[in-house]
Amino acid sequence: MHKIKNIFFIIIAAICIGGNISYAADEHAPVYGSWTPIFTDNFDGSPTAYNGDSNFDAGLVSNGWQFSSGANAAVSTKRTGDGRVQIICNPNIYAWLTTDQYFPCDIDTEFFVKQCDTDQINQLFQRIRLMDSTGDYQMGVFFRRSDKLFQFFVTEGGVTRQIFAQTPMAYTNVPSISIIVSKKTIDVCFNRTTRADLNGPTTPGYSYAHNIPESVINAGFRLQLFCKGDSSAQTTTYYEEAAVSRRPASASTVNINVSSQVVKSGLDSNDYCAINWEAMASRPHLRTIFNNPSHYEAFKTFLDSEYPVKTFRYPGGVDVLWLHFGVSDSSLQTAAQKQGAGYAPDYINNLINIEEFFQFLVDSNSQCILQVNSLTWFDTIANEIKWLNADGSGNFGGTLNTTALAAAADAVEDMAQWIVSNNYQSRVRYWEIGNEDYFVFTASQYATVASAMINKIKGVLPSAKIIVTNQIGAEGSEAAWRNAWTTTVNQDLVTLGQANNIFGVTHHNYTFAIKDYSSDAPAYQEFAAYTSFWPNDPDRQTGAYYDSFSNTTTLIGKHLDILSATGLGNAKLFWTEFRQGGMLEKHNKAISGALGNLHLNAGLLTANGLNCTVFHGGLFHANYVSQAQSLPFDGWGFNSIYYQADEDMTPRIVSSPLSEVQKILSKLANGDVLQSTASKSRILSVATKQNETLRVLVMNEYAKPDNDSDTASTLWSILVSDEMTSLASDSASGDAFDLLLNLPSGINLESYVVKAYKFGDLERLHTDSVDTVHYTHHEIKLQEEYVQGTGSTLEYKLTPSSAVLFELSPLTCENVQHLAADLNKDCRIDFADLAEFASDWLKCNKPNQQGCTNTW
Structure with missing residues (x-):
């Protein structure tokens, strides 16, 4: 058979589909409703039987789970972010796990294991979080059938890194597992040191896979299994959670227009990140x-x-x-x-x-x-x-x-x-x-x-x-x-002959969403404050981002005027300390604060005269979980990196929501700022161009309140008492939008690779990144996807209270992997490739002809 014949069919199929190489975008993120029980297992001292194998759970099978005997343990990108599930592993310690122990892991995963007793036999409550990763990572749990003991393992690049602990643990039923599903197949493999099939009669352990229909995945299906209570009469109830779309059936449209006009030049992310x-x-x-x-x-x-910093x-x-x-x-x-x-x-x-x-x-x-x-x-x-x-x-x-x-x-x-x-x-x-x-x-x-x-x-x-x-x-x-x-400082410095020696001057700016340092505000109110303390200024792209409370001028404009009047007109502004929130607010390490600080810094980098912004809080916040002490993540400041260590001082260093939005800023704050405008007042847009790469940040501030407490004003800051009610009112008619991003003339999206970096798309505002009960940190990661557009317009779905950075890079043969049908290697599959095929076919009509791509 001709290999070239297969290429022909690929070409025809690709041309019929639409011509260009396509990138599939993820489904729009849902919001989840309440958990509803599917079935209940009694703790009777042994696992529920299925097909004669006591390791299989008939309750799962009867509710849509399909089991396989192979050890399919591949784990790829899973939905993250709501803090309900986690896994901690230790790649270095080989010992049986005991309860209530924390072991750091260097492959972006974590677990928490907690003891609960049923029928006088130890059960483990195990909450698993499957993280995004770039390596070949798999995870599993090993249950030893012979003596009803279990182990965890994690493999990295095919090499098993196993977790043990000093005291063996027994089980009567399968310890509970919580899994968030966002892929078509969830595979959990249970074995010890290999990925072999362990379902045989002489080898302990088992494996199973759950296949979920694509339609269910797109709707946001999740399954949660957990152990309840610690009395002898307890049962394990299996729950599923239905998804409700965050986007209304007919979302309104918001237009963002980006022009080629440069309003500020020479950005360097080392100054703004x-x-x-x-x-x-x-x-x-x-x-x-x-x-x-x-x-x-x-x-x-x-x-x-x-x-990125x-x-x-x-x-x-x-x-x-x-x-x-x-x-x-x-x-x-x-x-x-x-x-x-x-x-x-x-x-x-x-x-x-x-x-x-x-x-x-x-x-x-x-x-x-x-x-x-x-x-x-x-x-x-x-x-x-x-x-x-x-x-x-x-x-x-x-x-x-x-x-x-x-x-x-x-x-x-x-x-x-x-x-x-x-x-x-x-x-x-x-x-x-x-x-x-x-x-x-x-x-x-x-x-x-x-x-x-x-x-x-x-x-x-x-x-x-x-x-x-x-x-x-x-x-x-x-x-x-x-x-x-x-004013006096600057005048005196000029008098002392320092005018030409001063490159810049500082300013420190802090705003908070609370009345005093002992009170608290819901995340919804914090978000309203962080994005509205200084109302959006329509002139922000020309250097006036901040409106002051009692003056028609802006803080930045006022400062520039003072510099000019005191002989330091060439000096630049350095905000060497700034922060929105972070003074003991309950949610100050979660989505609301991160989005607020992204909103602030993105606006600041557009202001002419402002040269540098330096976030101030904690570079680090840490806790140590040991027999002697457990220090929670609470304390002063909004923190960028989290550091955890167990009693053996094994390090675990992870990102916070703040450092994830800093990744956006590290990309955005380069090159020149372009003029951009949005058709709705609570849509922030900032565009920059670095050489041939165009980046556009779009932040959707609209968000409907989740409940009445979101708009209760008893704990609200006296400075902006109406902001949360204003946000709720503005969002009443809709908080999700169909975005039309109109790019500068001359840009043809078919010649660009477009990547979207999303933050907040998968979480709600009140999502916490820190579990202050167990002193563990749940990573909330920046999501990435490829998107497409036509001409100079990009269409996208904006979720409430979220941000997305579009990065447009010229399409080259270096940033796209060629498909087999791209015969002329121009990063497109079209009739030119069909012509290439036809030419080759006419030349190569003999078996095994030298220089031809066909075989007989």
């Missing part, structure tokens, strides 16, 4: 990682493979008080025990010193915004850390200690020389003088301090980019004194 290094008081997470080589390697691996502000805010170059850690410890700047000695123990930090920058190929300590100095005679005020009190004003300033400036010079001698210059993007100095110094005092330190830095590094402290107030008396302080 940056984060503050961890404030370490009483939280030794980074110190633990830096002190343990295996943890440090796991950290670097995570940064290389999962984390490559710029860290160090030490990260108030910690700059303890940055004293040339002073040993032991001297700092001793000084901290005396009356000084006011922190405990263990604070010093936890800090990552500058030598360690710069080695980390080299190891991770990262850069930093390096803060300079303009607030305290180290008195080597008294061996104390003191404020630069003459009385050392740190109270506002007072008299500046000029002797102390000279010593502090010399230390800064030594630090700059050390950086040069170690060839670290490229690791410092910017030098920042101080941190919120307006709480300590008068404007003139700070200008004097900053000028002395600028001179020292520039003397060693003439090309150093230096930023100084400013602050703009939003309203009332705060606005008056902060604006006045900033």
Whole structure:
């Protein structure tokens, strides 16, 4: 038979289907309703029988499950995100599992196992989460028939990494399993060290597969199995959850128009996807990682493979008080025990010193915004850390200690020389003088301090980019004194001859969705606040993103006006600390906060004059699960990375929702900002072009409330008391839309590969990423898919309270795998390929003719 004949049929089929290589998009994400029971198994001391094999569960079979005897254990992409299911594994410890133990795993999965008793025999409640992965990963659970014991295993690339624990566990019925289904087949293989069939009479264990019809998958079917209670009369009930579409039957249309007009140029994601290094008081997470080589390697691996941020502000805010170059850690410890700047000695123990930090920058190929300590100095005679005020009190004003300033400036010079001698210059993007100095110094005092330190830095590094402290107030008396302080600082710096040495100035911005730090707000209200504290400004693409509360100007515009009026018109704005939310809100580590901060930063990067944004919260938050203590994920700040360790200190480092949206920003914030407009007020659109790649972020702020508590105002912030009711009102007529993305003229989508990065599409706003009961973290991941469009218009389904980044890359033979029918390798299957086939056919009409693609 001719091989070329097979190609002919492929060509004809492809041409009839539509010509171009196609990419199938996932079904639109559903919202799930309540669980309803399907059937119940009694705990009678043995598994339910099926076809003579006591390992099969007849209850599953009678309700649509199909079993197979083969060990089909492949697990690919599964739906994630609602926190109900999880799996933890340990690839290194070979021991029987005991209950209530946590073992980290380095392949993006986790489990939690908990004991419950039935008929006086141990049962395990096992909640499984099947994660997205890029490797060849399979998972399974082994139940030993002979003595009713079980094990877990996970295979990676065909190599089994098995999990045991010290005490064997027995079972009477199959321990419960929760699975979220989003693929046509879920296979769970039960074996020990191989993928062989273990259903034979002499080999313990079994395997089964559940085949689900495509129509059921598209509707969002899920199955949940779990153990209930701990009395001797308990049963296991199997539940299924029906899906309800999040999109109304007839969604309205929203148009987004992107033009080729450039409104801001020269974006660099290293400036707009940056984060503050961890404030370490009483939280030794980074110190633990830096002190343990295996943890440090796991950290670097995570940064290389999962984390998009490559710029860290160090030490990260108030910690700059303890940055004293040339002073040993032991001297700092001793000084901290005396009356000084006011922190405990263990604070010093936890800090990552500058030598360690710069080695980390080299190891991770990262850069930093390096803060300079303009607030305290180290008195080597008294061996104390003191404020630069003459009385050392740190109270506002007072008299500046000029002797102390000279010593502090010399230390800064030594630090700059050390950086040069170690060839670290490229690791410092910017030098920042101080941190919120307006709480300590008068404007003139700070200008004097900053000028002395600028001179020292520039003397060693003439090309150093230096930023100084400013602050703009939003309203009332705060606005008056902060604006006045900033104005005087800038004027004095110009008088001191620093106008040409100042590259930028800082501003810190925080907004919260609560009345005070002891109250809480539902996730729906947080989302309304995070996306509406500063209402969408129709002029945001021209540099005016923020509306202030009491002024017609904007915060950014006001700050630029002050710079111009004080002789620093060429200086750029640096928001070296910003955050929406994160002060003890219950949901501050979930979808609502992540979307709010994406909304804020995406708007900021479009503002002309704004050069850099640095998220401030915790780079890390961690907990240790051990016999001695269990530290939950709660505490101050909105955290970017989560770090867990069991009592043996096996590291597990995972992303948070914030770091997932930072992945969007790391792509979006490159190149030039293009003008874009949306036809609905609560649709945010930001477009950028980097060389030939076009990226468009679309964020749908519309969201109907789930229940009455979403719009109850008792816990709502006094600043924006009407925002959640406004959001609910705006969303009443619909919160899901058919998007028509109209791209600049000249773009033909048939010549582009279009990839969509989705966040929030599979979750509801109140989805938590942290289980504060069991102290575990549930990863909520960015979803990816390929989409198609025609001409210069892309159609897409927008779900409520979600964001999607479209990335359009020119279609080349490097980013598309050729199909067999693409004979001329032009990344298209059309009549040109048929002509190629016909030409080849006419030339090659003899058996085994040299140079032909056919065989007889």
